[in-house]
Amino acid sequence: xxxxxxxxxxxxxxxxxxxxxxxxxxxIVSESLRLxxxxxxxxxxxxxxxxxxxxxQTAVYRxxxxxxxxxxxxxDQLIGEAMAELEPSACWMDTLTEMARRLRTTYxxxxxxxxxxxxxxxxxxxxxxxVDIIIGAMLEAGFEAAEAALMYRAVGDFSLAWAGSEALFLxxxxxxxxxxxxxxxxxxxxVDRMEHPSIWQVRTELPEVKDDDIFEAxxxxxMTGLHQLAPRPCAxxxxxxxxxxxxxx
Amino acid sequence: xxxxxxxxxxxxxxxxxxxxxxxxxxxIVSESLRLxxxxxxxxxxxxxxxxxxxxxQTAVYRxxxxxxxxxxxxxDQLIGEAMAELEPSACWMDTLTEMARRLRTTYxxxxxxxxxxxxxxxxxxxxxxxVDIIIGAMLEAGFEAAEAALMYRAVGDFSLAWAGSEALFLxxxxxxxxxxxxxxxxxxxxVDRMEHPSIWQVRTELPEVKDDDIFEAxxxxxMTGLHQLAPRPCAxxxxxxxxxxxxxx
DNA sequence: AAGCCATTGTCAATGCCTTTGACTCTCTCT
DNA sequence: AGAGAGAGTCAAAGGCATTGACAATGGCTT
Numbered sequence: 001x002x003x004x005x006x007x008x009x010x011x012x013x014x015x016x017x018x019x020x021x022x023x024x025x026x027x028i029v030s031e032s033l034r035l036x037x038x039x040x041x042x043x044x045x046x047x048x049x050x051x052x053x054x055x056x057q058t059a060v061y062r063x064x065x066x067x068x069x070x071x072x073x074x075x076d077q078l079i080g081e082a083m084a085e086l087e088p089s090a091c092w093m094d095t096l097t098e099m100a101r102r103l104r105t106t107y108x109x110x111x112x113x114x115x116x117x118x119x120x121x122x123x124x125x126x127x128x129x130x131v132d133i134i135i136g137a138m139l140e141a142g143f144e145a146a147e148a149a150l151m152y153r154a155v156g157d158f159s160l161a162w163a164g165s166e167a168l169f170l171x172x173x174x175x176x177x178x179x180x181x182x183x184x185x186x187x188x189x190x191v192d193r194m195e196h197p198s199i200w201q202v203r204t205e206l207p208e209v210k211d212d213d214i215f216e217a218x219x220x221x222x223m224t225g226l227h228q229l230a231p232r233p234c235a236x237x238x239x240x241x242x243x244x245x246x247x248x249x
Numbered sequence: 250x251x252x253x254x255x256x257x258x259x260x261x262x263x264x265x266x267x268x269x270x271x272x273x274x275x276x277i278v279s280e281s282l283r284l285x286x287x288x289x290x291x292x293x294x295x296x297x298x299x300x301x302x303x304x305x306q307t308a309v310y311r312x313x314x315x316x317x318x319x320x321x322x323x324x325d326q327l328i329g330e331a332m333a334e335l336e337p338s339a340c341w342m343d344t345l346t347e348m349a350r351r352l353r354t355t356y357x358x359x360x361x362x363x364x365x366x367x368x369x370x371x372x373x374x375x376x377x378x379x380v381d382i383i384i385g386a387m388l389e390a391g392f393e394a395a396e397a398a399l400m401y402r403a404v405g406d407f408s409l410a411w412a413g414s415e416a417l418f419l420x421x422x423x424x425x426x427x428x429x430x431x432x433x434x435x436x437x438x439x440v441d442r443m444e445h446p447s448i449w450q451v452r453t454e455l456p457e458v459k460d461d462d463i464f465e466a467x468x469x470x471x472m473t474g475l476h477q478l479a480p481r482p483c484a485x486x487x488x489x490x491x492x493x494x495x496x497x498x
Numbered sequence: 499a500a501g502c503c504a505t506t507g508t509c510a511a512t513g514c515c516t517t518t519g520a521c522t523c524t525c526t527c528t
Numbered sequence: 529a530g531a532g533a534g535a536g537t538c539a540a541a542g543g544c545a546t547t548g549a550c551a552a553t554g555g556c557t558t
Contacts, residue, residue, distance in 0.1 A: 020506060020553050045544060056508045058546080063506090067545065068425070119417050121429050123436045128445060136447035149454040154467040161414035162407070168368050176317075180370050187372045196377060198385035205398040218403040222467070225474030269524050269535055294515060305537045307517080312535090316516070 018055050025063050028053065029073050036074075036112040041171050044112065046070075075117030080126040082106035091234045092137035093223055099130065100159040100219055107163040111170035118164030131156070142232030151226075158222060166211065267304050274312050277302065278322050285323075285361040290420050293361065295319075324366030329375040331355035340483045341386035342472055348379065349408040349468055356412040360419035367413030380405070391481030400475075407471060411464065 031053055036044050046067055047057040064070040082103045088095045107114035121127065134156050138148035169177065185207045193200045227233045280302055285293050295316060296306035313319040331352045337344045356363035370376065383405050387397035418426065434456045442449045476482045 119414055123432050132445040132448045139447055145451045146454045149451045149458050150466050153458050153463045158467050161410045165368055165410035165413055183372050196381040198388055199381045202384055202394045202398045205395045209398050209402050214402045217399050218407050221471055221474035224477045225470035228473045228477055308536055
């Protein structure tokens with residue numbers, strides 16, 4: 001990539017000063033997201049962001065106190081996107097399942113952004129609303145106050161940790177990701193039958209496992225456990241009825 | 250902190266050259282871990298590491314191709330520490346529970362190191378062995394090959410994601426951690442009863458939830474679900490028997 | 499309409515980071 | 529003893545986050 005845009009390749013004409021008010025927090029956040037989605041973590045820095053906005057390298061500091069401040073705003077945007085128009089379902093298990101899936105979908109759509117901002121807490125309206133819905137589901141499940149609080153953290157943190165860790169992996173260099181996957185494939189197949197008999201037994205199936213299926217498997221496991229532990233399990237997901245059909249692998 | 254050690258504060262006597270062979274990969278990894286444990290992520294960089302070793306800022310590059318290479322070695326060290334002397338128990342549920350707890354304990358003991366290296370894969374002997382044990386547990390549980398492979402990934406990735414995300418939070422600036430916790434405490438208590446009725450209902454219990462209890466709660470949920478879904482559940486953890494007593498909150 | 503002045507965009511600079519290439523010393527092998 | 533490779537050192541390039549000083553500008557007061 002040329003260091004100087006073609007339009008002023010042969011001269012030192014400085015970029016014209018940006019009009020006052022050209023930059024807003026909203027514009028900066030959305031450009032950050034675009035940059036992160038297109039170029040990954042390496043394509044994102046405050047200098048690069050400033051240049052991408054057609055502004056000075058340090059212009060962003062007029063709107064965000066620090067890079068961390070900007071990251072929190074990005075986190076807020078993501079959680080808002082994930083929880084947009086979410087309405088709790090009549091069935092508390094559906095509600096929890098839906099929220100976990102939505103969070104993961106959003107994080108996977110913006111892995112670099114998510115990898116920077118997951119695990120941060122913003123106290124934004126979207127976040128508070130999501131918390132309220134999860135706790136509501138736990139109360140619906142019949143947990144008493146202290147237990148409901150505990151189980152909210154358990155399931156909420158689980159959803160966040162899972163989606164965040166997938167995003168973190170996807171935000172690695174494509175090169176490194178490929179290496180990791182290829183190395184595992186090879187390690188599995190080359191394993192010694194006597195030394196690692198269990199791996200050997202499933203060596204051909206291991207590389208075929210798909211990320212989406214893994215997520216659905218752990219989600220189903222967690223929900224099955226919750227169904228078992230809840231004082232008031234929801235009727236519509238009674239183990240022998242619709243549940244296996246809906247989440248069957 | 251003074252820029253120049255007292256012993257040569259008044260002169261420009263250069264540090265004597267290190268003897269050949271003073272540095273090894275083992276020494277460097279263990280010093281890295283010490284630095285990360287004591288000073289956190291901010292206290293760790295290749296220049297700082299070199300200085301801490303009494304060597305040149307760039308000396309580490311003679312033993313590791315890049316910082317990423319060093320991070321992988323640190324990851325290997327951690328997984329080895331977590332899985333040291335681990336023997337599968339007679340009960341597959343005990344085995345899985347034990348592994349998840351061990352990984353978390355190790356990661357929480359080295360949060361900064363874990364936050365850099367979690368989610369990376371090293372194919373070291375310790376890692377391969379852990380994989381073999383988990384798959385063995387799944388076969389023990391009666392899952393067929395393809396399902397065993399899937400459930401290994403589900404439970405293995407879950408353990409890694411959870412421990413990693415706790416480490417990531419603990420590796421933040423103490424300042425930021427405190428902010429995050431305090432903000433939540435305040436946000437919960439100040440919540441509007443009409444707007445967020447469920448939060449309001451458990452507002453006093455929420456700030457009291459402890460991290461260890463959250464982990465045990467999600468672990469119990471996952472294990473309960475697994476017990477339910479396994480073709481051959483282990484007898485010793487039949488829901489009505491020892492299980493509730495052992496993992497009761 | 500004139501002028502104030504806080505806000506916002508720009509510039510220059512600091513100090514840190516990762517990584518590289520050239521160098522120099524030193525240990526080991528012949 | 530001499531050679532050569534490996535290990536430690538030095539200098540430097542190019543990036544990043546952040547800061548302080550400076551300058552334009554657009555709304556507000558009068």
